[in-house]
Amino acid sequence: MIPYGKQEIIQQDIDAVVQVLQSDFLTQGPQVPAFEAALKAHTSAEFALAVNSATSALHIACLALGLGRGDILWTTPVTFVASANCGLYCGASVDFVDIDPQTYNMSASALEAKLVQAKETNALPKVIIPVHLCGQACDMKKIHALSKEYGFKIIEDASHAIGGRYLDAPIGSCEYSDITVFSFHPVKIVTTAEGGAAMTNSQELADKMALYRSHGITRDVDKMVNESHGGWYYEQIDLGFNYRMTELQAALGVSQMQRLDNFVADRHRLAERYNQLLSRLPISLPYQLEGTYSGLHLYVIRLQLETISKTHREIFEALRENGIGVNLHYIPVHTQPYYQKMGFKFGDFPQAEAYYQEAISLPMFHLMSYVQQDEVVRVLTSVLKG
Numbered sequence: 001m002i003p004y005g006k007q008e009i010i011q012q013d014i015d016a017v018v019q020v021l022q023s024d025f026l027t028q029g030p031q032v033p034a035f036e037a038a039l040k041a042h043t044s045a046e047f048a049l050a051v052n053s054a055t056s057a058l059h060i061a062c063l064a065l066g067l068g069r070g071d072i073l074w075t076t077p078v079t080f081v082a083s084a085n086c087g088l089y090c091g092a093s094v095d096f097v098d099i100d101p102q103t104y105n106m107s108a109s110a111l112e113a114k115l116v117q118a119k120e121t122n123a124l125p126k127v128i129i130p131v132h133l134c135g136q137a138c139d140m141k142k143i144h145a146l147s148k149e150y151g152f153k154i155i156e157d158a159s160h161a162i163g164g165r166y167l168d169a170p171i172g173s174c175e176y177s178d179i180t181v182f183s184f185h186p187v188k189i190v191t192t193a194e195g196g197a198a199m200t201n202s203q204e205l206a207d208k209m210a211l212y213r214s215h216g217i218t219r220d221v222d223k224m225v226n227e228s229h230g231g232w233y234y235e236q237i238d239l240g241f242n243y244r245m246t247e248l249q250a251a252l253g254v255s256q257m258q259r260l261d262n263f264v265a266d267r268h269r270l271a272e273r274y275n276q277l278l279s280r281l282p283i284s285l286p287y288q289l290e291g292t293y294s295g296l297h298l299y300v301i302r303l304q305l306e307t308i309s310k311t312h313r314e315i316f317e318a319l320r321e322n323g324i325g326v327n328l329h330y331i332p333v334h335t336q337p338y339y340q341k342m343g344f345k346f347g348d349f350p351q352a353e354a355y356y357q358e359a360i361s362l363p364m365f366h367l368m369s370y371v372q373q374d375e376v377v378r379v380l381t382s383v384l385k386g
């Protein structure tokens with residue numbers, strides 16, 4: 001089976017991890033700060049907090065922005081459940097903004113319309129999480145302008161987008177947001193096995209996230225409530241978690257970050273080749289929003305079902321049966337049973353649902369050979385025609 005995504009681990013990565021195993025620190029040593037330095041250097045953001053997953057990063061980002069009971073968080077329905085669940089962890093309620101039918105990202109105009117309504121009913125969101133689906137940035141300039149008008153905070157879920165750019169700034173620079181979150185799960189662009197990070201330019205948010213990452217404990221005397229009792233002393237000044245990244249993961253991350261630009265360049269080379277090879281099929285190819293350079297975590301096609309004699313499901317299953325490890329990103333979050341119990345239902349976000357009925361993620365990973373890619377194209381072509 002040709003997988004839809006796959007990490008690349010080379011000897012240099014293995015050596016980096018083995019060195020940590022032979023060192024004094026398996027956690028809370030020098031590798032996590034080194035990985036954070038690499039993330040800051042790449043993005044130009046001032047602060048980086050490496051954590052054990054993007055889900056954890058989203059949670060501490062919401063907490064740092066003060067999201068809590070009685071507050072509202074909005075995100076897109078076409079995302080992994082974690083982009084919405086983080087609001088629920090904080091006791092906030094969650095709602096969604098429908099997608100743009102071309103980019104599949106949160107629609108800035110649907111967002112504006114929903115904000116106008118929410119203002120009238122006194123139900124404005126405190127935090128909005130745009131997700132850079134497939135690695136392509138959302139219309140951040142517009143979303144940022146709306147945040148100033150309506151007073152909400154922005155967390156970019158850039159789990160798909162490290163290595164991408166928006167208006168010539170690297171994704172993660174936080175130029176149009178308060179916090180940007182990355183994921184380093186193995187299917188994503190850079191991996192630490194499990195892992196995530198939160199980027200910000202705010203000292204205050206960085207300090208808060210550092211506390212939430214590690215039990216709410218500080219060893220900084222300036223932040224303590226009482227006088228230090230001595231060299232052993234620390235204080236718990238808030239309620240936090242253990243969301244720390246290990247030294248093994250961080251060392252892998254440092255090693256992988258050196259190849260980030262190559263990873264993304266290879267994905268672009270493959271995407272351009274797909275664009276040519278698939279141009280005559282009854283499918284919509286990924287749309288490129290002006291001013292964006294995608295991280296290209298995913299290559300998603302949409303079937304033009306009205307001109308195909310098979311169903312979406314038949315095509316998907318025929319691809320899998322013929323060795324093409326396709327996937328579908330994502331089942332709209334509001335249609336998950338857990339969210340339906342809150343009152344969401346099919347029909348609430350028609351663009352997201354229409355996308356779900358037509359989308360297929362084709363294999364896309366930087367190690368994919370042209371032979372493998374040609375096989376994907378051959379099978380897809382025959383399945384669509386047959």
Ligand SMILES: *Cc1c(COP(=O)(O)O)cnc(C)c1O
Pocket residue numbers: 052053054055056079080082083131157159160182183184185194195196
């Ligand atoms: C993968 C992913 C996450 C969660 O990342 P983890 O590191 O697995 O916690 C969150 N949001 C999006 C959009 C993702 O793709």
